[in-house]
Amino acid sequence: AADKINLIPQDFFAELCEQIIQHLNHKIPGVDIAELCQRIQASGIDINVGELAKLANAVSFLFSTAARNNLSTEDLVATLGSAATALPKHAVQVIRHVWNEQGKSVSASEDARSMATVGQFVDMKWKLGVAMSSDTCRSLKYPYVTVTLKVADPSGQITNKSFEMTIPQFKNFFRQFKEMAAVLETV
Amino acid sequence: MAAVQEREFAALQTLLKAPSKDAVRQLCRECFSSPPAGLGPLAQRACPALAAGPEKAEKLVSALHSLTRHVVYCGLTKGEDILALFPENFHQNLKNLLTKIILENISAWRSEAQASQISLPRLVDMDWRVDIKTSSDSISRMAVPTCLLQLKIQEDVALCGNSPVVSALTVELSKETLDTMLEGLGRIRDQLSAVANK
Numbered sequence: 001a002a003d004k005i006n007l008i009p010q011d012f013f014a015e016l017c018e019q020i021i022q023h024l025n026h027k028i029p030g031v032d033i034a035e036l037c038q039r040i041q042a043s044g045i046d047i048n049v050g051e052l053a054k055l056a057n058a059v060s061f062l063f064s065t066a067a068r069n070n071l072s073t074e075d076l077v078a079t080l081g082s083a084a085t086a087l088p089k090h091a092v093q094v095i096r097h098v099w100n101e102q103g104k105s106v107s108a109s110e111d112a113r114s115m116a117t118v119g120q121f122v123d124m125k126w127k128l129g130v131a132m133s134s135d136t137c138r139s140l141k142y143p144y145v146t147v148t149l150k151v152a153d154p155s156g157q158i159t160n161k162s163f164e165m166t167i168p169q170f171k172n173f174f175r176q177f178k179e180m181a182a183v184l185e186t187v
Numbered sequence: 188m189a190a191v192q193e194r195e196f197a198a199l200q201t202l203l204k205a206p207s208k209d210a211v212r213q214l215c216r217e218c219f220s221s222p223p224a225g226l227g228p229l230a231q232r233a234c235p236a237l238a239a240g241p242e243k244a245e246k247l248v249s250a251l252h253s254l255t256r257h258v259v260y261c262g263l264t265k266g267e268d269i270l271a272l273f274p275e276n277f278h279q280n281l282k283n284l285l286t287k288i289i290l291e292n293i294s295a296w297r298s299e300a301q302a303s304q305i306s307l308p309r310l311v312d313m314d315w316r317v318d319i320k321t322s323s324d325s326i327s328r329m330a331v332p333t334c335l336l337q338l339k340i341q342e343d344v345a346l347c348g349n350s351p352v353v354s355a356l357t358v359e360l361s362k363e364t365l366d367t368m369l370e371g372l373g374r375i376r377d378q379l380s381a382v383a384n385k
Contacts, residue, residue, distance in 0.1 A: 118335065118357045118358065118359045119356070119358050119359065120358070120359050120364075121358045121359065121360045121364045121365075122364070124367065124368055124371045125371075126371055126372075126374075128375055128378050128379065128382070134304045135260075135304075136256070136259060136260060136300035136303070137260060137262065137300050138260050138261055139262045140301065140304075142301055143379075145375055146307055149338075149356070151356070151358055161338075163307055163308045163310050163338075164308070164309050164310070165309070165310050167379065169310055170372075170379075171376075173310070173313065173372070174372045174373075174376060176313060176315060177369055177372060178369065180315055180334050180336075180360075180365060181365055181366070181369055183317045184317055184332050184334065184362050184365060187317060187319055187332045
């Protein structure tokens with residue numbers, strides 16, 4: 001992960017660290033790696049989602065370990081300096097700044113959400129479409145619903161899962177959610 | 188989907204040696220459902236029943252596949268339209284039999300074509316549960332209701348062929364996130380009603 005840090009410009013790295021620390025502070029449900037990676041790639045940098053995810057994990061581990069050991073900013077920077085592979089200067093600067101500003105509030109905070117063992121639902125995007133024609137049927141007129149769920153996995157990374165439903169499936173889907181909501185009201 | 192060629196209709200004549208009408212029926216279904224790659228093995232299996240050599244069997248199977256897929260592609264539903272596909276001097280009885288078989292199966296075939304067209308992964312099942320979190324190693328007492336939802340999603344059928352890959356996505360929703368979901372779903376429902384009324 002250390003060698004990939006060299007590729008990422010300071011402002012993107014700062015954004016990544018900001019998201020990570022906000023996630024550790026339970027201010028946001030997770031880090032949207034895919035979205036950030038897209039923007040980094042759009043600016044011409046050759047990095048893929050897997051590499052960015054590894055880097056995010058490493059930084060997240062760094063911050064949470066530092067929190068557990070109650071490291072001050074100077075201690076953290078000193079630890080980084082003595083690490084086997086030296087981080088580029090701009091990365092150390094970013095880490096120092098982010099830790100200084102928000103490091104103190106990262107703790108084993110009393111929050112029901114920190115007991116996440118499955119992905120947390122973040123958001124849903126949808127599209128209603130009609131398939132007009134395909135290689136098997138010239139005239140289809142087949143309506144369907146496409147849904148993309150944004151889910152934050154326990155490590156805090158946000159992934160997208162997209163799938164399609166037929167209209168009857170969608171109606172059943174909706175009905176089930178209304179039932180869930182009704183049950184939640186009563187407990 | 189190209190029109191059925193003259194030589195393909197000629198190949199269909201091999202069906203005259205079929206043991207029974209049901210055998211023809213069965214073969215038609217198998218030829219429609221088989222992907223192009225499966226036609227070779229299908230022809231080999233059909234050889235003995237048709238008392239035809241491998242080459243003739245292959246040409247027949249390929250022609251039947253072509254004909255049935257063409258009918259579904261064009262969306263033909265009337266007997267006269269299907270009859271009109273055959274060349275003038277085609278064997279009368281065989282033409283009528285094939286048309287009858289096609290008409291019997293056309294709507295099931297259309298559904299099959301729709302189900303196997305390219306698409307994003309499809310939702311195949313969903314299960315849910317409502318839990319109350321009562322305590323954890325960091326908080327001794329709480330009463331937080333939470334929903335656990337498991338969605339079973341099947342990857343694109345066209346890519347998986349005969350062994351579909353189903354993945355399970357387990358997601359936790361709080362009351363707030365469930366409300367977000369419901370709001371989104373409600374809007375889809377409104378859109379559907381608007382489109383249906385047009």
